[in-house]
Amino acid sequence: MPYDYIPPLLNINNGKIILLILDGLGGLPMTLGGETELEAANTPNMDKLAAEGSLGQTIPIRTGITPGSGPAHLSLFGYDPLKYDVGRGVLSASGVGLTVRPGDIAARGNFCTLDEEGNITDRRAGRIGHEEAKPIVEKLKSLKISGVEVEIAHVKEYRFTIVMRGDGLSDKISDTDPQKTGVPPLHVKAENMESEKAAALFQEWVDKTREVLKNEEQANGLTLRGFATNPELPTYLDSYGLKAACVAVYPMYRGVSHLVGMDVIQFQGEKPEDEFETVAKYWNDYDFFFVHIKKTDSMGEDGNFDGKVKIIESVDQALPILLDLNPAALLITGDHSTPAKMKAHSWHPVPFLLSSPEYALTDSQTIFGERACALGGLGTFPATETMSLALAHAGRLSKFGA
Amino acid sequence: MPYDYIPPLLNINNGKIILLILDGLGGLPMTLGGETELEAANTPNMDKLAAEGSLGQTIPIRTGITPGSGPAHLSLFGYDPLKYDVGRGVLSASGVGLTVRPGDIAARGNFCTLDEEGNITDRRAGRIGHEEAKPIVEKLKSLKISGVEVEIAHVKEYRFTIVMRGDGLSDKISDTDPQKTGVPPLHVKAENMESEKAAALFQEWVDKTREVLKNEEQANGLTLRGFATNPELPTYLDSYGLKAACVAVYPMYRGVSHLVGMDVIQFQGEKPEDEFETVAKYWNDYDFFFVHIKKTDSMGEDGNFDGKVKIIESVDQALPILLDLNPAALLITGDHSTPAKMKAHSWHPVPFLLSSPEYALTDSQTIFGERACALGGLGTFPATETMSLALAHAGRLSKFGA
Numbered sequence: 001m002p003y004d005y006i007p008p009l010l011n012i013n014n015g016k017i018i019l020l021i022l023d024g025l026g027g028l029p030m031t032l033g034g035e036t037e038l039e040a041a042n043t044p045n046m047d048k049l050a051a052e053g054s055l056g057q058t059i060p061i062r063t064g065i066t067p068g069s070g071p072a073h074l075s076l077f078g079y080d081p082l083k084y085d086v087g088r089g090v091l092s093a094s095g096v097g098l099t100v101r102p103g104d105i106a107a108r109g110n111f112c113t114l115d116e117e118g119n120i121t122d123r124r125a126g127r128i129g130h131e132e133a134k135p136i137v138e139k140l141k142s143l144k145i146s147g148v149e150v151e152i153a154h155v156k157e158y159r160f161t162i163v164m165r166g167d168g169l170s171d172k173i174s175d176t177d178p179q180k181t182g183v184p185p186l187h188v189k190a191e192n193m194e195s196e197k198a199a200a201l202f203q204e205w206v207d208k209t210r211e212v213l214k215n216e217e218q219a220n221g222l223t224l225r226g227f228a229t230n231p232e233l234p235t236y237l238d239s240y241g242l243k244a245a246c247v248a249v250y251p252m253y254r255g256v257s258h259l260v261g262m263d264v265i266q267f268q269g270e271k272p273e274d275e276f277e278t279v280a281k282y283w284n285d286y287d288f289f290f291v292h293i294k295k296t297d298s299m300g301e302d303g304n305f306d307g308k309v310k311i312i313e314s315v316d317q318a319l320p321i322l323l324d325l326n327p328a329a330l331l332i333t334g335d336h337s338t339p340a341k342m343k344a345h346s347w348h349p350v351p352f353l354l355s356s357p358e359y360a361l362t363d364s365q366t367i368f369g370e371r372a373c374a375l376g377g378l379g380t381f382p383a384t385e386t387m388s389l390a391l392a393h394a395g396r397l398s399k400f401g402a
Numbered sequence: 403m404p405y406d407y408i409p410p411l412l413n414i415n416n417g418k419i420i421l422l423i424l425d426g427l428g429g430l431p432m433t434l435g436g437e438t439e440l441e442a443a444n445t446p447n448m449d450k451l452a453a454e455g456s457l458g459q460t461i462p463i464r465t466g467i468t469p470g471s472g473p474a475h476l477s478l479f480g481y482d483p484l485k486y487d488v489g490r491g492v493l494s495a496s497g498v499g500l501t502v503r504p505g506d507i508a509a510r511g512n513f514c515t516l517d518e519e520g521n522i523t524d525r526r527a528g529r530i531g532h533e534e535a536k537p538i539v540e541k542l543k544s545l546k547i548s549g550v551e552v553e554i555a556h557v558k559e560y561r562f563t564i565v566m567r568g569d570g571l572s573d574k575i576s577d578t579d580p581q582k583t584g585v586p587p588l589h590v591k592a593e594n595m596e597s598e599k600a601a602a603l604f605q606e607w608v609d610k611t612r613e614v615l616k617n618e619e620q621a622n623g624l625t626l627r628g629f630a631t632n633p634e635l636p637t638y639l640d641s642y643g644l645k646a647a648c649v650a651v652y653p654m655y656r657g658v659s660h661l662v663g664m665d666v667i668q669f670q671g672e673k674p675e676d677e678f679e680t681v682a683k684y685w686n687d688y689d690f691f692f693v694h695i696k697k698t699d700s701m702g703e704d705g706n707f708d709g710k711v712k713i714i715e716s717v718d719q720a721l722p723i724l725l726d727l728n729p730a731a732l733l734i735t736g737d738h739s740t741p742a743k744m745k746a747h748s749w750h751p752v753p754f755l756l757s758s759p760e761y762a763l764t765d766s767q768t769i770f771g772e773r774a775c776a777l778g779g780l781g782t783f784p785a786t787e788t789m790s791l792a793l794a795h796a797g798r799l800s801k802f803g804a
Contacts, residue, residue: 028763032454036763061802062407063783064790068803081803082407091803345801347794348763349779371766371779380781 001234002078010241015328015394017288024297024338026350039369041312045319046368049355055365056378057349060336066347072335073256078387087228092161094255096153100230104165105198108226111158111219118184125158125219136219143208170195175225185223235261247275248292276321300338329393330355356393403636404480412643417730417796419690426699426740428752441771443714447721448770451757457767458780459751462738468749474737475658480789489630494563496657498555502632507571507600510628511562513621520586527560527621538621545610572597577627587625637663649677650694678723702740710742731795732757758795
């Protein structure tokens with residue numbers, strides 16, 4: 001359980017919670033003295049919520065640490081990624097929509113270039129692009145291994161993900177990437193007796209890929225790493241007493257939500273209003289909605305300051321759809337910062353807005369932005385405390401002690 | 403390793419870091435409604451950095467805890483003093499410039515007054531002054547113990563430090579200070595078999611001191627406590643990937659820096675500009691510079707508010723020497739507060755300034771002072787997170803997780 005003290009305090013209650021994540025929300029001014037993306041955006045709805053509610057800023061993982069999307073979301077869900085070790089293979093598989101059940105083994109794959117002796121000359125196969133890699137992955141899908149089911153999916157460039165499903169598999173398997181060139185890929189090696197079966201089956205798969213890849217110019221070999229199974233995280237129902245739903249467009253976020261036991265809702269459309277209408281449609285079926293907006297992060301990664309501003313504004317414009325539902329607690333934040341200035345994720349604290357008409361302690365801030373959040377009433381706190389705030393403001397936590 | 407998650411994330415990078423410590427920087431107004439020393443000081447350079455960078459305030463050890471100089475610096479370096487036990491003897495020896503290598507045993511010594519039966523009548527030898535104690539320490543230096551090397555140095559008043567160096571010594575030895583009067587000093591006692599040799603040798607030394615001290619009026623006895631060896635802390639290079647240098651005038655700070663593997667740079671002069679010019683001279687040889695200004699603390703301890711203000715101003719005036727080097731990250735803070743009003747170290751949060759032209763998230767504060775720092779964008783955080791902030795803003799940490 002992420003917080004052992006929470007389950008004994010849980011109330012039966014109808015208070016509904018929306019956690020609205022604008023991926024990579026936090027930003028930086030492009031030039032000294034300027035505004036951040038969120039500060040520059042015209043967000044009348046969020047500003048009203050900010051004026052009536054409480055602001056703060058979160059540390060996603062630890063001070064100074066730039067998170068990947070998987071760990072950043074685990075943090076928001078209350079599962080400290082330094083304590084809950086979700087293997088890279090599982091996150092990667094979740095990221096491309098492959099299901100990893102307990103006992104399934106997922107791994108990350110890289111195409112590489114081998115010379116005539118079978119030694120690696122390029123660990124990333126010349127960084128081949130999407131168009132070249134995708135058909136190769138398609139060919140690999142046809143390979144069968146007796147006794148187990150194998151799923152693979154392209155990730156991007158030279159990267160793919162593989163999941164093996166069957167009885168008696170263990171993930172204590174060493175990476176086959178030797179982390180250098182001039183040597184062949186390592187054999188798939190079991191780290192203990194229980195994993196020998198899985199190691200042999202993965203090696204069998206690798207051996208079979210040789211025939212498929214042999215005529216490729218750049219991607220004529222591959223390596224596997226990050227073997228991992230579903231870590232069976234405590235569920236949202238057990239941890240927080242919440243029947244929880246995920247409304248997200250991208251597979252990565254659906255995958256991580258699924259790992260903590262959320263129902264992943266299927267819906268049409270990609271716009272904020274499509275996602276918000278989905279929440280409205282399922283409003284009576286769930287206690288908690290995780291709603292994920294991807295494009296703030298994508299624009300940040302592209303260095304597109306104005307594009308990120310526009311996405312934030314489009315979310316703000318659609319926000320009344322959620323507000324009309326009268327959630328007991330609406331939390332609006334990011335999983336991390338993705339400043340357009342840096343074209344990358346960053347470690348900076350993330351703006352956080354808590355709206356709870358019944359219970360929020362209104363602070364002195366009146367707009368939603370980085371500088372306002374730094375002065376907000378919630379202070380600076382670990383992202384892992386998000387769920388405690390949500391539960392409390394939804395009236396779902398009873399008193400600790402007499 | 404202070405932070406296990408940092409070494410796997412370390413980037414090779416040229417971003418240089420300066421950690422400028424004004425010892426005892428934090429202060430208090432002398433009267434209600436007044437300014438602190440830092441607020442009263444005219445610091446145009448630091449104020450400009452504050453306006454462009456991020457402010458915050460650190461908790462040196464734990465809330466409400468007043469730190470000594472050794473633990474306070476270990477904290478700033480990222481080594482939580484509640485986890486990394488650097489024995490008092492080692493800190494004391496470092497403080498007076500004695501080297502304690504792994505296997506050497508250091509201890510703190512007190513002169514005391516004994517009556518004719520050998521019972522302690524004053525555990526601090528009437529708090530004899532520097533002038534009386536120093537020649538006694540000189541006499542003790544002549545004592546030889548066969549098979550080991552012994553170094554001793556005066557600390558202040560009735561206090562001195564001793565280091566024993568030789569093969570097969572262990573520091574599991576009990577204090578000889580009985581913590582009360584009317585009884586004789588305790589024997590040097592081994593706490594386990596490995597430390598019997600060291601205990602016997604220290605007792606031999608104590609026995610030999612009797613002859614030297616017998617005619618002293620007040621300091622005719624002594625006690626030893628805090629036996630400790632070099633704890634072999636993880637180095638800056640291993641912990642943070644940094645080639646680190648210490649620029650400090652006082653032995654204590656050089657000693658603590660040396661314990662974490664910094665190179666201690668020798669230089670002439672004691673003024674801020676002498677220290678800053680030393681940084682400039684060695685700029686290309688190191689990734690990280692710890693620069694220590696002592697006199698802010700000394701003035702605070704003396705209750706000299708105006709003197710402390712002047713020292714802060716002299717640091718500010720010399721600051722352009724550091725700014726001209728264009729460090730990727732410049733952090734200016736104290737190890738703790740030493741309010742002139744209290745004439746002592748205190749537990750108050752310590753003002754913290756982070757300058758990083760490329761990456762700092764500018765907050766809403768425009769001057770460097772206690773009240774501004776309490777409203778700064780970095781919030782209130784443990785001093786042990788200083789190095790994570792420094793590494794991140796120098797571009798030296800890659801992403802955690804995919």
